[in-house]
Amino acid sequence: MRSKPGQTAVWQARLIMLVMINIAQLWILAATVDAALARHYSVLLPLVIASGVCFAITLSIIKWWRPTSRRKTSTGYIRDSR
């Protein structure tokens, strides 16, 4: 089965965004380790909150982002027959 061009674009956009968020989280983790070892405690909380926000965005992308051609029903997402 061949997917529609728009659908492929959405999947690729999701993947690219997820990879970018993962890279940002890696950077945040490195900064957190550095700050913890340097005992710069004031920046630790913002860093972990930023990592949490990244994780929340990741979850939202995986769980809720769907191509607009899919309609949400009580049993899940279905593709409109257009």
Add this chain to the structure above:
Amino acid sequence: MTKNLSDESDVRAATAPFQAEFPYERDEEAQVTRREFCNFLGLTSAALFVGAAGFVGKAALDARESVSLAAAPIEGAEALGPNSSLNFSYPTERDSAILIRTADGAYHAYGQKCTHLSCPVYYSRAEQRLECPCHEGTFDAATGAVLYGPPPRALDVIEVEVRDGQMWATGRRS
């Protein structure tokens, strides 16, 4: 169909005799769907978040630790010659530390963990300073301050004093 592996062009179709005992399907292994990859990225994101939260939790615990520490004798310190060092543990057995007697005869003690990534520092007799072998951070032997390299702060200082001819560690500050 049995086909021996001969070259790259037919690697996917190869089923050498040994593969019968290991039913390993190259096609299945190579196939990772976008959905699986997305889920993998989600798991990675969760792991990175948990890692960052873990470091923050540990830092919060470290910050809460009491600063009043019991004094402890440093065994063998009295035999330490000028321009040499001695390893000991303070305040617990897991906290390695280093006592230095500089060329002018003064004693200084520091936590042995480099403040960059916790590698153990050592005393360089030739350079008369503390050096970290991992990323070449160096510290002043008399103050513990960073001379150069990646460490972001000075070494933890261990306060020492002589009581009845015996060297004692009496406190630790960062």
